[in-house]
Every structure is written in structure tokens, then in C-alpha cells.
Amino acid sequence: MGRKRKPVALKKLEGTFRKDRAPQNGVDMPVVLAAKPDWADHDVIASSLYDEVSTHVHSMGISSEVDGIAIALLSDQLALYLKLRASVLTDGPIVETVSSTGATIQKPHAALGPMNVAYTAIVKMMSEYGLTAAARAKVGANNPVVVDSFEDFLKS
Numbered sequence: 400m401g402r403k404r405k406p407v408a409l410k411k412l413e414g415t416f417r418k419d420r421a422p423q424n425g426v427d428m429p430v431v432l433a434a435k436p437d438w439a440d441h442d443v444i445a446s447s448l449y450d451e452v453s454t455h456v457h458s459m460g461i462s463s464e465v466d467g468i469a470i471a472l473l474s475d476q477l478a479l480y481l482k483l484r485a486s487v488l489t490d491g492p493i494v495e496t497v498s499s500t501g502a503t504i505q506k507p508h509a510a511l512g513p514m515n516v517a518y519t520a521i522v523k524m525m526s527e528y529g530l531t532a533a534a535r536a537k538v539g540a541n542n543p544v545v546v547d548s549f550e551d552f553l554k555s
Contacts, residue, residue: 409529412460428463439471445478452477456528466528473524476517483514 410416433453440446453470456462462470487508498504526534 409461428465430457430460430462431464432457433462433464433467433470436467436471439474442475442478444481445471445474448474448477452528452530455530459529461529469524469527473521473528476520476524480514480517480521483510483517486510487514 433456435446435449435453439449449471452474453462453467456466456470487510490508492508492511493505494508496504496506522531525531528534
């Protein structure tokens with residue numbers, strides 16, 4: 400399995416887009432602020448993170464209407480990570496339990512595994528949108544979209 404095909408929008412931002420190599424049936428989506436799915440409002444933290452992430456992605460000029468679900472999933476994983484991290488910070492990374500024989504056992508916090516899984520998913524999703532330093536360097540996100548007024552926001 401080869402590497403994933405890079406979206407045309409990212410190629411254009413990087414300056415590597417070539418019309419002769421572009422897919423003939425490719426979809427070119429306009430850059431807009433993606434609408435938040437209804438289910439993303441059920442978690443206050445995830446909803447707040449959605450607003451923050453979607454604003455960053457839009458300002459970089461790479462968001463479209465169809466990105467709402469992906470950004471919501473990223474925000475959901477970020478919220479999960481933060482909740483698990485808070486639990487680990489409260490209890491400590493090593494917890495003590497008592498075995499059936501009465502001996503005290505030290506073991507890793509139960510939230511560390513799911514926290515690491517969420518972290519891995521977050522990093523993968525962030526790189527899809529140029530939200531890591533390495534991904535941003537490839538995208539050339541040095542020219543963010545500036546929104547001066549609400550009217551400008553509606554036009555973009």
C-alpha cells in the first residue's frame with residue numbers, strides 16, 4: 400500500500416500543484432468554515448475545541464464544508480485525552496491497589512492506555528490538517544486567511 404494521495408488544496412498551498420498531474424475527476428471544494436455536527440455539542444469541552452480547531456483550519460485556508468465531521472472527531476478525541484489526562488494527574492501515573500492476598504501492588508493508571516491511544520489518533524488527525532509543526536512546514540501555512548469583519552467571514 401503506497402502513501403496517501405495529497406489533497407489538491409494542500410498541493411496548491413505548498414505550490415506543488417500541477418494541472419497536468421491533477422486528477423481529472425477531482426473535487427475542488429471552496430474554503431469555508433465547516434459546520435459543527437449536532438452531536439458535537441453534547442460535550443462542552445469537545446464543542447469548544449471544535450470551534451478553536453475549525454477556526455485555525457479555516458484561517459489556514461484548507462477547510463471545507465465536508466470537514467465538519469473530521470474536525471468534530473478530532474475535537475472529540477482531544478476532549479477524551481484531556482479528561483483521561485486529568486484523571487492521571489489527579490491520581491498519579493502509578494496507582495496502588497490491594498491484591499486478593501492483601502498485598503499492596505503498584506501498577507500503571509488504568510487511563511494511561513486509552514490516553515496513549517487517543518494521543519496517537521490526535522496526532523494522525525492533526526497532521527491531516529497541517530496542525531503539527533512538520534505538517535505546517537509542508538503546507539506553507541504562513542499566509543493565513545485574515546478575517547477583518549463578519550462580512551469578510553461570510554465571504555470566505
